[in-house]
Amino acid sequence: EAGVTQSPTHLIKTRGQQATLRCSPISGHTSVYWYQQALGLGLQFLLWYDEGEERNRGNFPPRFSGRQFPNYSSELNVNALELEDSALYLCASSLTSWLEQYFGPGTRLTVT
């Protein structure tokens, strides 16, 4: 069974630009979660999507947004990039909301 996949692996952007990150969940999983992991820090919850709807968001500004497609894959968009947005962005999926989340390998976003 294929795990959670994310693309791209690395992304380099300039301050002020927009970044789009993609995630494909494990087959059958309908919940998708996004987390930010800044260097040396823990995981901070960003967004939760379930059945195509945004269900909850963490303490992040509105320039962090996303969506979930009918096939349950998801996209995270970060607008007006700032230097402090540089981090590893992790996507996770689960069959039951908030239980047994399985993570992808992440997208390393670097903002210069």
Added chain:
Amino acid sequence: GENVEQHPSTLSVQEGDSAVIKCTYSDSASNYFPWYKQELGKGPQLIIDIRSNVGEKKDQRIAVTLNKTAKHFSLHITETQPEDSAVYFCAAKAGNMLTFGGGTRLMVKP
């Protein structure tokens, strides 16, 4: 909101010894406690979890214990091996949110 504290931040053990990582949580409504292992350059891997109606769970060399009264839970790794070296994260679920601890870097010396 929920606050999860994890100790120690770094832990160095000799191969074959046991390792214990402890976490405390603040929200008494928390009812699910997973542990993740993150190796360098990879995403976190779910290694064991426990629900609030269980006091202990074991899977081969790893075990997790939960004390709801004291609001803390621990990860125990026995007979550590070099491949156990990684960063370990605890987490607690309260409502529709999973809050992670700050992580413990475990180094197993051969």
